[in-house]
Amino acid sequence: MNFYNYYNRRCRKCCKCNIDVCSCSKVCRLPRVHIGPIRAIESKELLSVNHIYVANFNENTVSVIDGATNTVVATIPVGVNPAGVGVNPLTNRIYVGNLNSDDVSVIDGKTNTLITTVPAGDGASAVAVNTATNTIYVANFNDSTVSVIDGAANTVVATIIPVGGLSLPTGVGVNPLTNIIYVANFNFDIVSVIDGFTNAVITQIPVGVNPFRIGVNPNTNRIYISNFTSNTVSVIDGTTNTVIATVPVGTTPGEVAVNIATNNIYVPNRDSDNVSAISGLTNTVFATIPVGDNPNGIGVNPLTNLIYVTNQNDNTVSVINGVTNTVITTISVGARPFSVGINP
Numbered sequence: 001m002n003f004y005n006y007y008n009r010r011c012r013k014c015c016k017c018n019i020d021v022c023s024c025s026k027v028c029r030l031p032r033v034h035i036g037p038i039r040a041i042e043s044k045e046l047l048s049v050n051h052i053y054v055a056n057f058n059e060n061t062v063s064v065i066d067g068a069t070n071t072v073v074a075t076i077p078v079g080v081n082p083a084g085v086g087v088n089p090l091t092n093r094i095y096v097g098n099l100n101s102d103d104v105s106v107i108d109g110k111t112n113t114l115i116t117t118v119p120a121g122d123g124a125s126a127v128a129v130n131t132a133t134n135t136i137y138v139a140n141f142n143d144s145t146v147s148v149i150d151g152a153a154n155t156v157v158a159t160i161i162p163v164g165g166l167s168l169p170t171g172v173g174v175n176p177l178t179n180i181i182y183v184a185n186f187n188f189d190i191v192s193v194i195d196g197f198t199n200a201v202i203t204q205i206p207v208g209v210n211p212f213r214i215g216v217n218p219n220t221n222r223i224y225i226s227n228f229t230s231n232t233v234s235v236i237d238g239t240t241n242t243v244i245a246t247v248p249v250g251t252t253p254g255e256v257a258v259n260i261a262t263n264n265i266y267v268p269n270r271d272s273d274n275v276s277a278i279s280g281l282t283n284t285v286f287a288t289i290p291v292g293d294n295p296n297g298i299g300v301n302p303l304t305n306l307i308y309v310t311n312q313n314d315n316t317v318s319v320i321n322g323v324t325n326t327v328i329t330t331i332s333v334g335a336r337p338f339s340v341g342i343n344p
Contacts, residue, residue: 049343051109052299052308053094054317055082056334062096062105063333064112065308067301067342070319070329074112078105085297085341086127086136088151094341095136095149097124104138104147106154109343116154120147125170126184126213127341130196132176139169139183146172146183148199158199162192171256173214173223175238182223182236184211191225191234193241203241207234215256215265217280224265224278226253233267233276235283245283249276254296255339259322261302266320268295268309275309277325287325291318299340310337 050067055078062082064074079098082105086095092109097120104118104127121140124147128137134151144167148158162169162183169192171184179196184207191205191214208227211234215224221238231253235245250269253276257266263280273295277287292311295318299308305322310333317331317340 048303049089049092049109050301050304051343052301052317053085053087053096053107053341053343054297054308054310054333054337055085055096055339056336057081057083057099057312057338058335060098061334062094062107063337065317065331065333067304067306070331072331072333075334076105076107076112076114078107078114079103079117083125083338084127084139085339086129087341087343088129088131088134088136089343090131091134091151092343093151094343095127095129095138097127097138099123099125099141102140104136104149118149118154118156120149120156121145121159126172126339128172128174128181128214130174130176130179130181132179133196135196137172137174137181139172141168141170141186144169144185146181146194160194160199160201162194162201163188163190163204171211171213171225173216175216175218175221175223177218178221178238180238182214182216182225184214184225186210186212186228191223191236205236205241205243207236207243208232208246212253213255215258217258217260217263217265219260220263220280222280224256224258224267226256226267228252231269233265233278247276247278247283247285249278249285250274250288255298257298257300257307257340259300259302259305259307262305262322264322266298266300266307268298270294270296270312275307275320289320289325289327291320291327292316292330297338297340299342301342301344303344308340308342310340312336312338
């Protein structure tokens with residue numbers, strides 16, 4: 001099965017048996033706005049944008065949702081099979097990894113228009129942004145590399161091989177305070193840790209079966225990995241690069257979103273049709289929230305405490321209130337919504 005077909009069926013099995021053609025993908029969202037680890041955030045950087053970006057895998061578009069009205073205000077054509085979204089709140093640029101056109105669409109968040117397309121590796125999918133350096137990291141599923149894009153020049157400045165061999169990287173996350181990048185290697189059950197200064201892999205961390213997507217809390221230096229086949233979330237201490245907890249969640253967990261304001265972590269479970277809400281303090285699930293059919297993508301706005309979940313088989317986005325842990329509305333988007341990015 002190929003990536004497209006894989007995500008058009010409800011598969012609970014490990015893909016290792018057919019690694020040449022099977023594929024998976026992810027994204028984390030880092031909603032905090034940082035200009036750098038030693039500079040205070042200016043007041044103008046805290047102005048709320050409150051836009052949500054949804055990659056529609058089967059439609060080759062991105063739906064833009066106004067978080068104030070919960071309505072789609074724009075639909076932007078991108079590349080083939082968009083599977084990951086990263087946002088830089090400081091530049092108001094949105095980066096979309098297009099799996100089957102092997103490139104990244106760069107969107108101007110002010111005008112909601114495509115401003116350029118950056119060639120990446122084979123199977124560009126998950127995207128993460130380091131707001132401190134204006135650098136974008138793209139996991140290339142098919143060639144098992146990570147493309148490093150300079151956000152000012154919109155060019156690839158480095159290509160990193162996180163493991164070697166057919167590791168099938170599906171997720172990438174960044175801690176902008178430490179300039180460390182984390183890559184989920186789906187086929188090898190490990191997370192690669194990359195130094196953002198040298199673009200070198202500094203260690204490998206064993207996690208669960210088929211690590212899929214990554215969320216990062218820069219404030220606590222904790223990294224959260226959804227393990228697609230073992231139905232768990234691995235919690236990594238970024239200081240020691242060790243797994244300090246493994247949290248059971250639902251069946252086939254998808255993307256990971258972190259609310260840095262509440263220290264809560266949210267994971268949609270594709271084959272359970274719900275979202276697990278995890279306390280970052282206790283590393284336990286404190287709520288399970290029913291959503292739509294086959295949820296995969298997720299993002300959090302820490303300023304509003306609202307969570308946005310893509311339901312792939314419904315072509316909708318569920319909006320969850322982070323105080324009540326209930327769905328407050330459902331928004332229709334494009335065909336097979338896959339990934340979410342948020343500019344708070």
